[in-house]
Amino acid sequence: LANLVQFPCKYALWGCERILAHTEKADHQVNCEFRLYSCPFPGVSCNWMGLMNAAVPHLIDQHRIITTQQGEDTVFFASDIFRPGIFDWVMIQCCFGFNFMVVLHKRDRYGDQKFFAVVQLIGTHQQAQNFVYKLELHCPRQSLTWKAIPRSLQEGIKTAILGRECLMFNNSVAKLFAKNGNLSMNVKISRC
């Protein structure tokens, strides 16, 4: 009987109109854009849960340290990057009608500092496939570039950092590109 019957998504109340066979229900619901998401702001223990389209208003209201910038091309100027400890630098870049969270994460294990930079679309996995982001570090004689499809809200950025699917560099490379302890990173988002 279950094979004959189709079921609504459990997030139908929030707007999901999918009708599913019982075999496809679980997979769909994990990535449903109408499911509740936890706060995407990295490095804080925030208990917020909400719909995808409520995530950016939450970030701007509750995490005021976030800087928001319009435009496809920006220069992300991370200040004081060598300060000891584990830190995140976070900015929201708005373009093409979407919000992209740009994150620089610094790990510090007994002085061994590593940096990870990644961009996450505050949107679905499907929407993220339409974009490419490029991160660039420049100094007079060198440059370092990373180009990839942005993470989605479903995928999160922690998996990108743990999976090394991001721009990564260590302390000595950071010293090449930093000036007075600050790091300028070009961020360019484009449609693919």
Add this chain to the structure above:
Amino acid sequence: RTYRIPKEVRVEPHKFAAELIHRL
């Protein structure tokens, strides 16, 4: 096509919450 100079955005660090560090 006029080239727009990208705007520089100063981003301040925020400390990673201690209770999350063990999950790293």
